[in-house]
Amino acid sequence: xxxxxxxxxxxxxxxxxxxxxxxxxxxxxxELIDHYAGPLTREVLLNPNAMxxxxxxxxxxxxxxxxxxxxxxxxxxxxxxLKPRGARWPRNAQLLHERGLNPYAVWLAYAxxxxxxxxxxxxxxxxxxxxxxxxxxxxxxxxxxxxxxxVPHRFARWQDAALDYGRPEVRERSLAxxxxxxxxxxxxxLELDWMRFxxxxxxxxxxxxxxxxxxxVGQVRALAQQAAARLGHPVxxxxxxxxxxxxxxxxxxxxxxxxxxxxxxxxxxxxFWATTxxxxxxxxxxQLLPASVTLAAGLELNSRAYPAAPxxxxxxxxxxxxxxxxxxxxxxxxxxxxxxxxxxAVATETDRLRILNLAGDAAAIQQQVRRHVVTYTDxxxxxxxxxxxxxxxxxxxxxxEMRIPVGYAPQGAVQAIxxxxxxxxxxxxxxxxxxGVPCPAAAAPELAVAENVVRLLAFTVPDGAVGDGExxxxxxxxxxxxxxxxxEVLVMPxx
Amino acid sequence: xxxxxxxxxxxxxxxxxxxxxxxxxxxxxxELIDHYAGPLTREVLLNPNAMxxxxxxxxxxxxxxxxxxxxxxxxxxxxxxLKPRGARWPRNAQLLHERGLNPYAVWLAYAxxxxxxxxxxxxxxxxxxxxxxxxxxxxxxxxxxxxxxxVPHRFARWQDAALDYGRPEVRERSLAxxxxxxxxxxxxxLELDWMRFxxxxxxxxxxxxxxxxxxxVGQVRALAQQAAARLGHPVxxxxxxxxxxxxxxxxxxxxxxxxxxxxxxxxxxxxFWATTxxxxxxxxxxQLLPASVTLAAGLELNSRAYPAAPxxxxxxxxxxxxxxxxxxxxxxxxxxxxxxxxxxAVATETDRLRILNLAGDAAAIQQQVRRHVVTYTDxxxxxxxxxxxxxxxxxxxxxxEMRIPVGYAPQGAVQAIxxxxxxxxxxxxxxxxxxGVPCPAAAAPELAVAENVVRLLAFTVPDGAVGDGExxxxxxxxxxxxxxxxxEVLVMPxx
Numbered sequence: 001x002x003x004x005x006x007x008x009x010x011x012x013x014x015x016x017x018x019x020x021x022x023x024x025x026x027x028x029x030x031e032l033i034d035h036y037a038g039p040l041t042r043e044v045l046l047n048p049n050a051m052x053x054x055x056x057x058x059x060x061x062x063x064x065x066x067x068x069x070x071x072x073x074x075x076x077x078x079x080x081x082l083k084p085r086g087a088r089w090p091r092n093a094q095l096l097h098e099r100g101l102n103p104y105a106v107w108l109a110y111a112x113x114x115x116x117x118x119x120x121x122x123x124x125x126x127x128x129x130x131x132x133x134x135x136x137x138x139x140x141x142x143x144x145x146x147x148x149x150x151v152p153h154r155f156a157r158w159q160d161a162a163l164d165y166g167r168p169e170v171r172e173r174s175l176a177x178x179x180x181x182x183x184x185x186x187x188x189x190l191e192l193d194w195m196r197f198x199x200x201x202x203x204x205x206x207x208x209x210x211x212x213x214x215x216x217v218g219q220v221r222a223l224a225q226q227a228a229a230r231l232g233h234p235v236x237x238x239x240x241x242x243x244x245x246x247x248x249x250x251x252x253x254x255x256x257x258x259x260x261x262x263x264x265x266x267x268x269x270x271x272f273w274a275t276t277x278x279x280x281x282x283x284x285x286x287q288l289l290p291a292s293v294t295l296a297a298g299l300e301l302n303s304r305a306y307p308a309a310p311x312x313x314x315x316x317x318x319x320x321x322x323x324x325x326x327x328x329x330x331x332x333x334x335x336x337x338x339x340x341x342x343x344x345a346v347a348t349e350t351d352r353l354r355i356l357n358l359a360g361d362a363a364a365i366q367q368q369v370r371r372h373v374v375t376y377t378d379x380x381x382x383x384x385x386x387x388x389x390x391x392x393x394x395x396x397x398x399x400x401e402m403r404i405p406v407g408y409a410p411q412g413a414v415q416a417i418x419x420x421x422x423x424x425x426x427x428x429x430x431x432x433x434x435x436g437v438p439c440p441a442a443a444a445p446e447l448a449v450a451e452n453v454v455r456l457l458a459f460t461v462p463d464g465a466v467g468d469g470e471x472x473x474x475x476x477x478x479x480x481x482x483x484x485x486x487x488e489v490l491v492m493p494x495x
Numbered sequence: 496x497x498x499x500x501x502x503x504x505x506x507x508x509x510x511x512x513x514x515x516x517x518x519x520x521x522x523x524x525x526e527l528i529d530h531y532a533g534p535l536t537r538e539v540l541l542n543p544n545a546m547x548x549x550x551x552x553x554x555x556x557x558x559x560x561x562x563x564x565x566x567x568x569x570x571x572x573x574x575x576x577l578k579p580r581g582a583r584w585p586r587n588a589q590l591l592h593e594r595g596l597n598p599y600a601v602w603l604a605y606a607x608x609x610x611x612x613x614x615x616x617x618x619x620x621x622x623x624x625x626x627x628x629x630x631x632x633x634x635x636x637x638x639x640x641x642x643x644x645x646v647p648h649r650f651a652r653w654q655d656a657a658l659d660y661g662r663p664e665v666r667e668r669s670l671a672x673x674x675x676x677x678x679x680x681x682x683x684x685l686e687l688d689w690m691r692f693x694x695x696x697x698x699x700x701x702x703x704x705x706x707x708x709x710x711x712v713g714q715v716r717a718l719a720q721q722a723a724a725r726l727g728h729p730v731x732x733x734x735x736x737x738x739x740x741x742x743x744x745x746x747x748x749x750x751x752x753x754x755x756x757x758x759x760x761x762x763x764x765x766x767f768w769a770t771t772x773x774x775x776x777x778x779x780x781x782q783l784l785p786a787s788v789t790l791a792a793g794l795e796l797n798s799r800a801y802p803a804a805p806x807x808x809x810x811x812x813x814x815x816x817x818x819x820x821x822x823x824x825x826x827x828x829x830x831x832x833x834x835x836x837x838x839x840a841v842a843t844e845t846d847r848l849r850i851l852n853l854a855g856d857a858a859a860i861q862q863q864v865r866r867h868v869v870t871y872t873d874x875x876x877x878x879x880x881x882x883x884x885x886x887x888x889x890x891x892x893x894x895x896e897m898r899i900p901v902g903y904a905p906q907g908a909v910q911a912i913x914x915x916x917x918x919x920x921x922x923x924x925x926x927x928x929x930x931g932v933p934c935p936a937a938a939a940p941e942l943a944v945a946e947n948v949v950r951l952l953a954f955t956v957p958d959g960a961v962g963d964g965e966x967x968x969x970x971x972x973x974x975x976x977x978x979x980x981x982x983e984v985l986v987m988p989x990x
Contacts, residue, residue, distance in 0.1 A: 156894070203896060203930065204898075204967035205962065245782075246778070284740050284744070284751075284779075287755070382896050382898060383969075384774075384884075384898045385883055387879070387882045389879070399651070401877050403698075403699075433648070436648060467700065469701065469703075470701065472698035474878075
């Protein structure tokens with residue numbers, strides 16, 4: 001089987017916010033691409049926009065517009081002071097412009113030169129910080145048209161203030177922006193990132209919305225074909241959408257229909273942000289999409305056991321766990337979002353390089369320690385309730401099962417790991433079976449876990465108990481009532 | 496568009512248990528088929544077995560085997576007294592045998608004569624009453640082989656004692672039984688009912704299990720083709736499987752693969768028993784299955800708002816609600832399970848006939864009052880948690896959304912209905928929006944609801960607020976904390 005490979009997303013602020021002004025040069029720009037070019041890297045996807053663009057765009061305001069930059073490095077927008085890092089981003093983007101450099105043009109050209117797929121990825125409905133009306137990130141269009149918000153009658157969460165793609169004004173503006181990207185740059189592909197932020201219609205209006213969005217994607221497809229004719233090489237179209245096919249469709253993003261109609265070349269089902277999704281149904285996606293469409297499984301940077309749990313930043317071993325599951329199910333790519341080269345990045349540079357060199361290679365991953373952690377699905381249709389495997393509260397003599405996908409059958413030692421919260425009794429002793437096989441207690445290994453986990457219990461899973469696919473961890477509590485706030489299956493290949 | 500139509504399942508005990516001995520005649524048998532033959536009836540699916548057969552089978556024990564029938568009408572099996580209705584079933588089945596009648600042969604022939612699709616439906620792993628080891632319904636095979644159970648180390652619920660299809664002995668026995676049906680009868684189709692009871696492998700062993708089950712279905716397919724050659728007409732193969740494609744696959748029932756491999760002609764995603772499923776994803780199923788495969792949406796007899804809620808027996812209006820949703824999503828049939836002609840039946844004969852005459856016709860349903868009630872999904876992978884829309888507890892000034900599928904856009908008056916439990920304050924007053932549109936309070940209509948619902952609140956949904964697909968009911972509670980235990984959208988077409 002062909003080695004799957006990796007796709008990497010670089011967001012609209014990271015480079016500009018993480019580098020000093022001296023790095024705002026062609027060499028400084030190229031260095032970013034060098035950091036992402038590994039033996040498995042297939043595509044680099046560069047994001048030029050949220051509500052504004054990080055270059056001197058026509059159809060978006062440039063990110064620096066209307067910001068007063070002061071001598072002392074502080075800055076102000078519509079009376080609102082920027083945070084220090086917030087100021088660095090627009091100022092550095094502006095610096096590049098002043099120096100005559102369009103960072104996206106430089107990046108795309110250099111990525112193409114290095115043989116990488118050079119993509120732009122356009123955020124279709126970004127709503128970062130919409131609780132701050134004067135934040136510099138916002139477009140005048142969003143600020144001046146509260147009537148275009150998808151939930152005009154309330155503002156309970158950011159997604160209520162996303163733009164309503166049921167409005168022709170919203171679609172037309174967005175289409176003009178996609179046209180600008182496709183007419184301006186020399187690119188191998190354009191991704192429409194519908195997962196920033198995943199909510200594009202008035203709740204309950206998604207069935208009519210998906211007709212509109214399918215038409216919209218078709219229009220962008222036509223523009224991409226025009227770009228291909230202009231450039232003399234293919235210009236592909238991709239989409240990022242919610243983790244589950246029916247969630248995507250019921251939120252108006254009909255990715256299966258788009259793929260079956262030949263409108264898109266790459267589909268990226270993905271978690272949104274709060275956590276990477278351990279149950280993302282890649283196999284059903286693969287069954288739904290034409291074979292010619294690249295199915296890229298999207299990771300986020302953090303893992304959370306449940307919505308109220310604190311996050312744990314992914315380690316290489318956790319990424320290998322997710323990747324083993326997704327690749328076994330048939331993913332053509334591991335798509336890394338927010339796994340950048342600094343700041344918004346995995347914990348160490350060593351981890352970053354291990355991921356870059358291994359995470360898209362099913363054979364290589366099976367040689368690595370991997371952690372299959374329990375998380376949840378963080379993007380859900382308005383008004384649909386979902387379940388959470390954790391936390392588990394077990395009364396005396398109660399039991400609970402947890403289904404944990406592992407993908408490829410473990411070769412080597414396997415442990416089931418359970419995490420207890422702060423107030424757990426010292427005497428907590430569970431009886432654990434995996435796939436029905438009793439697992440004796442073992443010394444707990446050292447593992448990075450979320451900060452609400454105070455103690456780990458480990459159980460040795462006998463050889464051969466876990467095969468391909470998913471395993472079921474059964475925990476029985478013979479003692480006093482106890483709570484479990486973390487769970488995972490740890491796979492350690494033989495040396 | 497072609498009118499979809501109805502498929503009706505007759506179980507293995509209903510006829511025998513609901514009729515007097517005098518009806519155990521050819522005329523009595525035929526009457527059952529007459530009751531199911533409506534203008535929309537496409538298939539009648541007759542179930543000859545659970546662990547035993549309701550006729551004198553070779554590869555199953557007949558249901559009457561080993562039962563001591565006494566003069567006074569009582570009966571006993573392995574020291575266990577049968578309940579009165581329990582005794583009537585095996586005795587009537589035995590009576591037919593003594594009279595030289597095989598009921599399934601009579602029914603199939605008569606159904607074919609009437610132009611109905613005449614199917615048998617074989618329960619693949621029935622576990623009714625497995626907490627009673629000496630119950631007359633059990634096979635010696637099940638009783639004598641506790642080591643073949645899917646969860647041998649515990650017995651917490653019936654499904655733990657289902658047979659493990661990972662065992663060759665279990666598959667071979669089951670295959671011999673399917674062979675008997677296909678070699679004995681003249682039938683238009685055989686359904687493998689994997690939803691009695693939906694759990695066929697050791698938890699965590701489903702990935703290897705689905706390989707085995709796909710091979711098994713292929714073997715039955717070959718037997719069906721031999722039967723077709725013998726009979727000189729096609730013999731189709733169908734399957735009943737869990738409501739969601741990934742649930743089916745993750746429990747070992749790879750219906751999508753079976754369909755894509757050409758092994759089955761009909762797929763019936765369905766709720767199990769506790770409740771009909773208001774969120775069954777028919778549209779994704781339709782996208783996954785080849786166009787040549789009939790997609791039948793399975794109903795159960797009851798609706799429950801959540802697992803701990805009491806059941807409400809479906810009314811015609813509720814069936815029309817489910818059917819409007821499923822047909823709009825692309826279902827080719829409405830499949831009625833446990834909607835029989837007496838006892839295990841909808842509340843009134845009038846309801847039964849209205850369902851029979853209308854429920855498979857999308858145009859006709861849209862002329863009827865229909866109720867779109869909130870329920871849940873009752874078959875879930877071991878160790879996977881799911882969410883429940885109800886009950887909802889709303890503190891002061893809290894709000895909650897509920898997403899309710901309606902299918903075809905309502906033509907006529909629409910109300911959102913909320914049900915309050917016993918201890919609800921008289922002053923409870925919610926603010927309700929549907930799809931963002933405010934809905935004024937109205938007088939509550941008379942509706943059959945579950946017995947835990949003490950008071951109904953109704954809200955008038957303005958014309959045009961609800962379109963095709965799903966709607967979102969938003970409930971805000973300006974008053975004291977309150978609970979909601981029932982919710983639905985009521986559609987009343989203009990007279």
